[in-house]
Amino acid sequence: MPFVRAALLLVAPWLALVIRLWLAQAFAIAGIAAMMHGAPQGGSGLLAVVAASGVGVAIQAACPILLALGLLTRPAALALIVQAQLLRIPGVAGDAPLYWTVLLAWLAVFGAGALSLDRLLARGAESVAVPGAAALLHAADWFTRYAGPLAQLALRLWLAAELAGLALAGLDVTPAMRPGSAAWLPPVPPMVAELAPPAALAFAGLLTAGLATRLAALALLLLVPLGGAAMAGEPRLSWALLLALPLIHGAGPLSLDALIATLLRRGTREPDRSALPHVVIVGGGFGGIAAARGLRGSACRVTLIDRRNHHVFQPLLYQVATAGLAPGSVAAPIRGLFRDQPNAQVLLGDVSGVDTAGRAVICDRGRIPFDFLVLASGAQHSYFGRNEWAEFAPGLKSIEDATAMRRRLLLAFEEAENATDTEVQRAWLTFVIVGGGPTGVELAGAIAELARHGMAQEFRAIDPAHARIILVQAGPRLLPTFPEALSREAERALRHLGVEVQIDRSVEQVTAEGVTMSGEVVAARTVLWAAGVQASPAASWLGVTPDRAGRVPVGPDLGVAGCDGVFAIGDTAASLAWNGGLVPGLAPAAKQGGAYVAGVIAARLAGRPAPRPFRYRHFGSLATIGRQAAVADFSIVRLRGAVAWWLWGGRRTSPSWSAGATVPW
16 A cells, blocks of 8 residues: 555654664674673684774774764674674674674665765765765665665565574474574574464465565564563564564565566556546746645646756756756756656646636647646746846856856856957956855856866966956845855855955946946956846736736735636745745745645645645755855854855755755755
8 A cells, every 4th residue: 555655664764773773782882891801702813803903993983883873884884794793792692693784784785774874965975076975876876776675585585584493393393493503593582482383384485475575574573572571672672673674665576575566557557537637737846846746646637847858956057057067967857756656747848828717728739728727937037127138148047058158168268268368368267247146156156166176287378267256246245145144254255265256236237248337347258147036927827916026926825816726836926924024936945835735736626624824934045155165054053164065065965856046955
């Protein structure tokens, strides 16, 4: 049942955490015992020497801590497996290391789980400035993908062999198979040992074949006493954790369970959804995808329309624009995100209007009828009425924008290298970024890093480090949505990188030759726009009056007044759901809005009461400044410098996709 599987998957990270913490404390206690009784005994002479050395002691002390934190879990687990199996640890029962080894092997194959530093730091490893980080992540994923099914099979066979040994011993078939007589079989917990031989054989057969695995594991797990003297604590908890693994994760692909599930899927006829209510979502950004995913289990058809067939992770577009990332690193096919959602369809199309009376969306594919409509069409660049500047000062909203900006940046250095006139060369080496918000700050820092470090010693006629990078802000400070102290820190960090920060300077003219700022003409062949955005024309589609930024006014349920069943979210909507103020145009706001609207529609479809009015919860913002510093505002906690940068690196995620512009939480 999907609900049961979803519930078990929610428990899986907590199970991994419990296993890690339990093993960490067990090895920590064993380490203390070893230090009190002297060096560990057993093993080869070389192994004993290594164990007694400073490196061995350091590993013995550090690995339990790493395991508890979920940091470098795989190598820590492998090191502890060696310690558990090849060294005799004073004060530790002879059976315990075998339990430890099996659980450690599971962690070595599948990793630490979601509640770990490994998972936190793995997000963004594709682009983090640590050599080999992405390769290590891919290697770990590859190992889990191919070794995981074998590990699940091995665990089932190991448990089945124990039960089979119990049954054979009870039938007096072979005393040699008595539980605990083989080094690779642990003693069966006393309550399990009371199983009748036929029952033990039946459970062994089910586990071996991988048939009804979860039910078999649950039945065996219920035989473990929750307390009392029937079992010692070590075997009781070990047996429970071992059985919880197939209970939660299932039998794996090498099982009859997986084969039967595949045959059932092939034999199941796709239900006729044509009569179900139709929900149309315009826009494949964070908000649109959240809305579509939120309707996964609802009795409706979902059609998501976007002019592009890929979802863009906009927070990292500036890295594509500054040659730090490849375009494929920040984009994912929208269809792939809904591969396992049967009620969702993705349509490539360009929407041009909405017929509210006829309940249809108008696009280049024709008219698409809807019962519910969610407008998540995002925003576009705003030049404040000077749209002619767009030709000379491109913005950054799409993959096409990012690749065009990258080409413009790289060609500027090439033109400067080939220029023979000093003034022309200086103009090509002058870069002006208009707008001191998060995008402008990140662009300025990344260009400075590119010029001063990324292109070192690549040119002969010019020195890229001498490039002039100007960040222009019309307001009194950078990052106006951040606390003033963090704005000052961002300005200080940018100046340290060599960026000229121009505060309280308004741009009056932009041409192919440069910009005019507060009466001053600056010769610059590369001007980039990060000063403002304008909502999509959704308001004109609906025939409603927009606010100054072109957004559609919405009510407490994000519905559009006078348009029943029509909702607007994200950059498209003007919602007073942030303590009475406008919800910011950030990805988390779009995601929260999309999930909320999905809940409203699902409630209507099911005849349930509507949820409470939408309220945006702001968990903080992050903005990077080059590759060495960042600023982070989490209301109570404010971070800056390298600590904030590492946090930002950990919060970034590959296209599976969360976070938002400036990667706010």
